[in-house]
């Protein structure tokens with residue numbers, strides 16, 4: 540019985556770095572920390588840098604994140620994920636990774652986040668019994684799935700995106716960053732980021748495809764009302780993302796690139812999935828309260844994957860729960876007019892990570908079709 544439903548800069552075919560992210564992490568944290576101290580690489584600085592590495596490692600050991608994701612994989616999920624980025628970004632990503640582990644181990648950070656999720660985002664969201672939809676799917680004998688909707692649309696801003704945006708904006712603050720850069724497709728991540736920046740008094744710049752801006756003008760207005768600058772980019776969401784990352788690379792010391800989904804180089808997918816996992820955790824608790832059991836099937840649309848992993852993450856080890864992600868098939872998988880990258884894609888590297896891509900023989904991304912924006 541189905542119990543729940545859920546409402547380049549480096550891309551193409553594989554340019555791997557020669558080291559594991561664990562070694563890169565160790566190697567990169569030192570220069571980064573020394574630079575933060577504002578001096579040259581004295582022995583004293585190196586010692587403090589070493590202490591920070593040890594501290595972060597200890598935080599990893601003690602953090603509540605699943606060990607297999609953090610320690611063993613180092614950002615690789617089987618052949619996927621990883622960190623395929625230019626050398627110039629390695630230090631910033633290592634710094635972010637360390638800060639994330641330290642934050643997750645910090646009771647004060649966790650309390651602040653919980654309070655923000657409750658009082659600013661409006662969690663928890665209802666697990667709503669969709670009576671009419673349930674009736675509609677009953678067969679002639681009255682049998683069918685009981686369908687529930689996890690109402691992430693009732694969060695502040697109208698989507699699940701703020702679960703991650705608010706938490707990452709808090710991380711950015713911890714890192715001493717003053718401005719946030721993000722890209723948005725449908726506009727939901729842009730609104731979530733703008734709302735998070737408004738709460739935390741951070742400057743906010745959102746890049747968005749110019750056609751998407753027209754089609755989602757109400758979200759653009761909302762972002763502006765929340766104090767964000769919205770910058771048009773020639774192209775679609777993937778182009779807006781490339782421009783946003785470029786803008787971040789130009790200001791690594793002061794700005795923070797806030798990814799809205801589980802793409803990008805390690806540690807971005809790990810961070811986003813951890814912050815979105817609140818969806819599945821609540822779902823488990825609510826299912827227990829409502830029918831003293833678990834959902835049999837979890838369904839989620841996979842645009843770029845954040846609401847899906849947010850719902851699934853909690854249930855990955857539950858063999859009795861089926862997890863179904865749904866790709867957009869457009870005019871059909873046999874046509875070229877779809878955006879089903881998981882069903883029809885090939886493995887390649889995009890925006891710094893190994894994933895499934897719709898790409899041509901040269902590893903160039905091919906256009907997608909979707910009635911939705913982005």
Ligand SMILES: Cc1ncc(COP(=O)(O)O)c(C=O)c1O
Pocket residue numbers: 546697698699724725726727728799800801840841842843844845846847913
């Ligand atoms: C409300 C909403 N749900 C889902 C998605 C799909 O994105 P993701 O797969 O990252 O959750 C989007 C993307 O814009 C969205 O706006």
